[in-house]
Amino acid sequence: MEILYLKSVDSTHRYLQEYIKNNGYISPLAIFTSNQTNGIGSRDNLWHGEEGNFYLSFVISKDKMPQDIQIQSLSIYFSFILKDLLKSLNSNVWLKWPNDFYLEDKKIGGTITTISKDFIYCGIGINFKNLSNEFKSLDINISNIELLDLYIIELEKYPSWKQIFSKYSIEFHYSKKFYATVDNEKVSLKNSILNDDGSIQVDNKKVFSLR
Numbered sequence: 001m002e003i004l005y006l007k008s009v010d011s012t013h014r015y016l017q018e019y020i021k022n023n024g025y026i027s028p029l030a031i032f033t034s035n036q037t038n039g040i041g042s043r044d045n046l047w048h049g050e051e052g053n054f055y056l057s058f059v060i061s062k063d064k065m066p067q068d069i070q071i072q073s074l075s076i077y078f079s080f081i082l083k084d085l086l087k088s089l090n091s092n093v094w095l096k097w098p099n100d101f102y103l104e105d106k107k108i109g110g111t112i113t114t115i116s117k118d119f120i121y122c123g124i125g126i127n128f129k130n131l132s133n134e135f136k137s138l139d140i141n142i143s144n145i146e147l148l149d150l151y152i153i154e155l156e157k158y159p160s161w162k163q164i165f166s167k168y169s170i171e172f173h174y175s176k177k178f179y180a181t182v183d184n185e186k187v188s189l190k191n192s193i194l195n196d197d198g199s200i201q202v203d204n205k206k207v208f209s210l211r
Contacts (some may be wrong), residue, residue, distance in 0.1 A: 001028040001060065001152050010038040012057035013112065013123040024121060030058035030152065034144055036125070046210055054109070054126035054144040056151075062118050069161035071115065073198030075099040077161065078122045079111040080168050085147075085154050091140045095168065097175040097189065097200060100206075103179070106136040109115060141152035161198075169194055182207050 009015050012031040019031070036055040062071070069077055075098050083095045096102045101109040109126035127137045128144055172194045179186045182202060193201040199208045 003030045006033040008035040016057045028060045057123040066160045070197045075113040076198045103136045
């Protein structure tokens with residue numbers, strides 16, 4: 001995967017989408033910066049962060065994805081690859097359904113995944129610095145560039161959904177202490193059931209994770 005390093009950008013996600021629009025897609029491409037000034041969060045919210053954090057967006061063609069994954073569960077897929085890497089580096093980060101990185105009960109980052117024709121765009125933000133009492137920062141000593149390089153290596157192995165889901169399903173119960181937004185409403189995950197395809201049953205409704 002080719003990586004373009006930017007000193008500063010308003011949004012890696014928007015920059016990447018515009019880049020592909022203007023230059024076309026040849027092969028997987030990533031945009032990385034440690035200073036994002038106007039990032040995109042879930043449901044088109046803004047993602048505010050400080051310089052020195054981890055801001056990554058990448059684009060991959062759909063045919064690169066394992067055949068056993070539902071396209072709607074790609075946020076879990078991309079997020080858990082990073083979460084599993086962090087765990088191997090002795091971090092206590094866990095993944096709250098469907099796309100948020102947590103330490104204990106506080107968020108340290110998140111993932112947004114969007115589909116455009118034959119391409120998948122994924123953006124990931126991780127706090128390396130404390131922003132406020134609402135958030136936490138990564139709990140291991142690693143540079144954002146080191147983490148980027150290790151993540152790309154793991155990502156390009158393209159593990160099957162079965163491999164990812166078998167691990168994620170074990171820790172899904174952590175999410176049951178929290179809420180998720182379903183149809184623009186906060187819904188408790190206390191009684192939710194995780195399905196094999198990455199969706200959940202909540203309030204008798206099947207909900208997928210793609211955001």
